[in-house]
Every structure is written in structure tokens, then in C-alpha cells.
Amino acid sequence: MRIPILLIALSLANAVDAASTLRCGSALVSRDDSAAEVLDKCGEPVSRDFLGYREVLDYYGFRHEVSVEEWTYGPRNGMYHFLRFEGNRLDRIDSERGN
Template sequence: MRCNTGLVSEGDTTSDVERQCGTPSDRQIIPAVAVSQGQKANAVTVENWVYGPRNGAYYKLKFIDGKLVSIDVSR
């Protein structure tokens, strides 16, 4: 995904993407769920970010534990 003067791609961190693209227009954070005795069993933090509209398109980014795992574009 092109942002400003650079590109972001899968594997980039949330801080890399925010530095390149700025603050998203919408951000949803789904924290990891703690289980018994404060331990996390296969739990991850998921973040869904939305940029747009840019040229009529919305860019939906999904991060798992701070790493970009998918970019979806919709018009």
C-alpha cells in the first residue's frame, strides 16, 4: 500500500505503518484475553485499522501482535 512517499507491506509493524501513513481514520484494538492465573494461552492482540477514503477507496489493515498481516482494498 502506498502512503505519502513510501510503501507499507505485510510484516511491517504498527509504528512503521503509522510513521509512513499517519493516524488511521478508524482503529479497533482487540486485546489478548487473559486466562487463569494471568497467563495467556495462545492469545494475541488484533488491531484493525482503516485509512480512507483515498481516491474513492478504503484500505483495511489487520495487525496481529503488532505486525501487519493483511491489507484489503474496497471501493
């Protein structure tokens, strides 16, 4: 009984990891990569949208404002990929099937 539950938990964990990476040709980008690294590996996005600023706390507890951008790639095999950058670092990767 425990083995099927363990297998389900492991497959869900793999699904979460898959959402934090994006393959661009033979390169792989993942969370916390810089915008320059993503641009180098994936090329110019279809669109870049400036979303504004967000206040964050650094390691020492100081508040900083960082810019927030969303880059769109696609369609690649019918999928659009949305990359959100906060402070020039890749924060989130979302995918959505296009029409």
C-alpha cells in the same frame, strides 16, 4: 499455447503481491511491518478497532496470545484500506471502494 497461460499466471501473481502492499504518499508499507512503521509512513488512521486476541504458535512451538487490531485509512481516491495487525505486525491489507 503455453505462453498465454504463463502470462495469465504471472498477472495473477502480480495481483496477489499488490494486495500485500499499500502506498502512503511516497512510502510503501507491506506485510510484517510493525504498527510503528505503518503509523510513521501513513499517519494516524481514520479508525482503530480492537478485535480481540488470537492464539498463535511461535517458531519454537509455544502458544502465545496476540492482540488483533484493524486500522482503517481513507477514503483515498474513493478507496478505503483496512490494515489488520496481529501481535503489532501488519498481517493483511484489504481495500474496498467507498460510496
